[in-house]
Amino acid sequence: MKLLEERIIKDGKVFPGNVLKVDRFLNHQVDVKLLNEIGKEFYRLFGDKEVNKIFTIEASGIGIACIVAQYFDVPVVFAKKTLGKNISADVYSTPITSFTHGRTYDVIVSQEFLNPEDKILIIDDFLAQGCALQGLINLIKSAGAEIVGAGIVIEKAFQQGGELIRSQGIRVESLARVKSMSDDGTITFCD
Amino acid sequence: MKLLEERIIKDGKVFPGNVLKVDRFLNHQVDVKLLNEIGKEFYRLFGDKEVNKIFTIEASGIGIACIVAQYFDVPVVFAKKTLGKNISADVYSTPITSFTHGRTYDVIVSQEFLNPEDKILIIDDFLAQGCALQGLINLIKSAGAEIVGAGIVIEKAFQQGGELIRSQGIRVESLARVKSMSDDGTITFCD
Numbered sequence: 001m002k003l004l005e006e007r008i009i010k011d012g013k014v015f016p017g018n019v020l021k022v023d024r025f026l027n028h029q030v031d032v033k034l035l036n037e038i039g040k041e042f043y044r045l046f047g048d049k050e051v052n053k054i055f056t057i058e059a060s061g062i063g064i065a066c067i068v069a070q071y072f073d074v075p076v077v078f079a080k081k082t083l084g085k086n087i088s089a090d091v092y093s094t095p096i097t098s099f100t101h102g103r104t105y106d107v108i109v110s111q112e113f114l115n116p117e118d119k120i121l122i123i124d125d126f127l128a129q130g131c132a133l134q135g136l137i138n139l140i141k142s143a144g145a146e147i148v149g150a151g152i153v154i155e156k157a158f159q160q161g162g163e164l165i166r167s168q169g170i171r172v173e174s175l176a177r178v179k180s181m182s183d184d185g186t187i188t189f190c191d
Numbered sequence: 192m193k194l195l196e197e198r199i200i201k202d203g204k205v206f207p208g209n210v211l212k213v214d215r216f217l218n219h220q221v222d223v224k225l226l227n228e229i230g231k232e233f234y235r236l237f238g239d240k241e242v243n244k245i246f247t248i249e250a251s252g253i254g255i256a257c258i259v260a261q262y263f264d265v266p267v268v269f270a271k272k273t274l275g276k277n278i279s280a281d282v283y284s285t286p287i288t289s290f291t292h293g294r295t296y297d298v299i300v301s302q303e304f305l306n307p308e309d310k311i312l313i314i315d316d317f318l319a320q321g322c323a324l325q326g327l328i329n330l331i332k333s334a335g336a337e338i339v340g341a342g343i344v345i346e347k348a349f350q351q352g353g354e355l356i357r358s359q360g361i362r363v364e365s366l367a368r369v370k371s372m373s374d375d376g377t378i379t380f381c382d
Contacts, residue, residue, distance in 0.1 A: 029304045030253075030267040032260045059249035062221075063267065066254035069223045076221040076254065082292070101273070113220045 001041050001175040005189050007034060008154065014181045018128075018156065019100075026153065027060035027125055035067040038175060042123070042151040043071035045173045049148045051121045053077055055114070055140065057096075057107060057132055064153060065123040072121070077113045079139060081105040092142040096135035099128070107135050114143035122150040127174060130161025137170065149173060156181075157190050192232050192366040196380050198225060199345065205372045209319075209347065210291075217344065218251035218316055226258040229366060233314070233342040234262035236364045240339045242312045244268055246305070246331065248287075248298060248323055255344060256314040263312070268304045270330060272296040283333040287326035290319070298326050305334035313341040318365060321352025328361065340364060347372075348381050 011024040025031040051072050056065035057079045065076045081096075082105065091108040098105065114120075122136050133150055140147050147170055155162050155174035165172050177190040202215040216222040242263050247256035248270045256267045272287075273296065282299040289296065305311075313327050324341055331338050338361055346353050346365035356363050368381040 023301065024303070028269065028271065028301055030257060030260075030269070032257055032265075032267060035257065036261075058251075059253060059269070059271070062250060062253045063257035063269075066221060066223050066226065066257050067261075069221075070227075070258075074223075076223060078219065078221070078250070078254075080219065080250070110214065110219055112215075 001038070003037055004034070004153070004176045007031075008176055008178075009187060012187060014183065014185050014187060016183055018159070018181060020154070020156070020178065020181060020187070022125075022154065026064075030063050032063075032067065035064055038064065038153060039068040039071045041175055042068050042121075042173070046121055046149055046151065047072070049121075050119050051148050053114075053118050053120050054123050055079070055109075055120045055136060056123045057081070057136060061124045064125055068123050068151065077109060079107045079109045079136060081107055092139045094135045094138040094142075097129075097131045099131070107139070109139050109143075111143070114140060114145050116144035118143070118145035119148050120145050121148045123152075124150070125153045127152040127155040127161045127165070127172070128159045130159075130164040133161060133165055133172075137165070137168070151175075154178065192229070194225070194228055195344070195367045198222075199367055199369075200378060203378060205374065205376050205378060207374055209350070209372060211345070211347070211369065211372060211378070213345065217255075221254050223254075223258065226255055229255065229344060230259040230262045232366055233259050233312075233364070237312055237340055237342065238263070240312075241310050242339050244305075244309050244311050245314050246270070246300075246311045246327060247314045248272070248327060252315045255316055259312075259314050259342065268300060270298045270300045270327060272298055283330045285326045285329040285333075288320075288322045290322070298330070300330050300334075302334070305331060305336050307335035309334070309336035310339050311336050312339045314343075315341070316344045318343040318346040318352045318356070318363070319350045321350075321355040324352060324356055324363075328356070328359070342366075345369065 149171035340362035
């Protein structure tokens with residue numbers, strides 16, 4: 001998606017350790033107009049499939065998922081990272097390791113909101129090592145629901161996550177696939 | 192907002208300790224159509240004011256803020272609850288106590304995204320003790336920006352938060368104001 005790649009070049013920042021910071025438009029300050037273009041693109045890619053629910057993970061996935069959901073006219077469900085007092089014990093759970101934050105979370109979703117008849121599109125901001133996406137897949141499988149595919153805004157294609165998930169037969173569509181990043185700030189994309 | 196009150200009656204659940212669970216439509220599963228009605232209502236209330244940014248706090252505020260922002264045609268900034276590796280040290284921060292989760296977070300926002308010339312509408316899902324909203328106000332004040340007001344989806348009017356914030360001269364508009372909840376599940380609203 002050219003508009004997105006241009007925005008990453010313009011406003012993204014590269015930090016040592018393959019960190020790509022896009023907090024000017026995606027996951028701290030959020031350009032909602034850009035999210036709408038992202039929503040249209042995911043609908044172009046997945047709109048011919050039957051999708052009745054969008055599934056994501058807090059926090060930065062939520063805004064993207066809600067805007068995308070408007071194009072599919074379906075509700076969003078987001079997985080949560082901790083077991084708060086307000087969450088029922090009737091949940092599916094899976095551990096997810098965040099390399100960004102250097103810790104492992106238990107990620108949960110209420111059993112009420114994932115059902116065997118669901119046809120689910122996963123939406124998330126990043127795909128790198130694939131841990132978060134694998135966790136979401138595990139939760140959907142626990143519920144016996146169908147995974148239509150995964151729509152990712154930015155994939156670090158030089159890391160293993162994309163291969164890990166696609167090798168399971170799951171369709172992954174990433175709107176920007178970063179081929180390489182260097183410490184001088186240069187970012188290149190896959191064709 | 193009648194539609195919202197009816198939905199709270201239909202799908203909300205009351206738990207001991209004045210916990211109101213609305214995770215069927217607001218903060219776990221998200222009814223994006225309802226969010227659009229909420230967005231229209233906040234625009235009806237604040238649309239005559241100059242607003243150039245919507246400010247909220249992760250996680251459950253983000254989806255609401257992104258949908259609301261479409262009506263104002265402005266970006267969203269969301270405050271974050273922890274200091275991840277991806278966050279610059281150039282942040283405003285304030286402690287916020289969550290009674291729901293029984294802990295105190297450091298909540299931060301990058302100084303880059305709040306500026307003295309900003310006219311900010313705060314959006315959040317709940318107002319109860321007022322800790323989260325007070326924290327967001329503190330962050331905006333740290334930046335020297337203007338607070339246009341706060342748009343809250345559900346206010347527990349029997350708790351002190353609303354009075355605490357309004358007594359500071361800040362306009363707070365809550366779309367559903369819960370007057371009382373009882374353990375048998377009965378919910379009443381303020382007129």
